[in-house]
Amino acid sequence: MYALTVTDMYAGYRRRLALQGITASFPTGAITALVGHNGSGKSTLLNVLAGVHPTTGGTIERRHRRRPALVLQRHSVPDSLPLTTGHVVAMGRWEQRGMWRRLTTLDRRIIGECMERLAISHLADRRFDGLSGGQRQRAFLAQALAQQSDLLLLDEPETGLDAQTRTSLTDLLDELRDDGLTIVHATHDPAMAELADHRIHLTNGLITPGATSTGDGSRR
Numbered sequence: 773m774y775a776l777t778v779t780d781m782y783a784g785y786r787r788r789l790a791l792q793g794i795t796a797s798f799p800t801g802a803i804t805a806l807v808g809h810n811g812s813g814k815s816t817l818l819n820v821l822a823g824v825h826p827t828t829g830g831t832i833e834r835r836h837r838r839r840p841a842l843v844l845q846r847h848s849v850p851d852s853l854p855l856t857t858g859h860v861v862a863m864g865r866w867e868q869r870g871m872w873r874r875l876t877t878l879d880r881r882i883i884g885e886c887m888e889r890l891a892i893s894h895l896a897d898r899r900f901d902g903l904s905g906g907q908r909q910r911a912f913l914a915q916a917l918a919q920q921s922d923l924l925l926l927d928e929p930e931t932g933l934d935a936q937t938r939t940s941l942t943d944l945l946d947e948l949r950d951d952g953l954t955i956v957h958a959t960h961d962p963a964m965a966e967l968a969d970h971r972i973h974l975t976n977g978l979i980t981p982g983a984t985s986t987g988d989g990s991r992r
């Protein structure tokens with residue numbers, strides 16, 4: 773069973789074709805790692821899977837139930853906004869709640885649980901622009917979890933995390949996968965790639981022939 777299947781898919785930018793006929797399936801309830809050199813097309817593929825970047829050819833078949841939760845490599849909360857970490861995580865509820873509605877008790881519970889899962893509860897009232905890169909990354913992951921999507925798309929989620937937090941991240945991804953979520957993440961970390969259930973290798977916008985692999989998963 774696949775949460776997503778892309779067939780002969782093309783996508784790019786004004787002057788550059790970034791994905792050139794990608795055919796791939798992303799199993800439901802499993803972790804798929806996208807691997808490849810800088811510029812090979814991993815981020816573009818994640819954005820296409822998230823539905824935020826247009827395709828110029830091919831098809832995408834979707835079997836996930838909710839709107840995907842996407843955590844980008846470069847985040848878009850302006851440093852000048854006086855937001856707390858709690859505010860940033862709460863944005864994950866906007867889809868359900870709308871931007872201007874008050875958070876419900878359920879929203880607050882979900883936000884609290886997601887912050888706890890990412891070990892950032894103690895940062896809830898801290899100004900977001902005062903956090904370290906790794907703390908911000910954890911806040912964005914908590915925001916994605918707060919969306920309660922069944923499809924989590926992460927662009928190099930390990931960026932800025934120390935070794936201990938990376939281990940917590942891979943444990944968390946395992947837990948989420950075991951809860952039934954479909955996870956696709958781009959990574960440059962060989963250990964993160966190795967722990968995934970499946971790996972898709974990209975080279976210059978193409979799937980590298982013979983390099984896409986299925987492993988035993990991490991610690992299943």
Ligand SMILES: Nc1ncnc2c1ncn2[C@@H]1O[C@H](COP(=O)(O)OP(=O)(O)OP(=O)(O)O)[C@@H](O)[C@H]1O
Nearest residue numbers: 785786788790808809810811812813814815816817
């Ligand atoms: N906004 C953009 N405008 C024009 N070209 C872009 C843009 N973003 C990416 N590209 C180009 O598209 C191709 C794929 O880029 P993409 O960011 O998807 O690669 P990536 O594998 O995620 O790279 P990295 O590992 O460095 O994050 C590259 O040639 C890149 O230069």
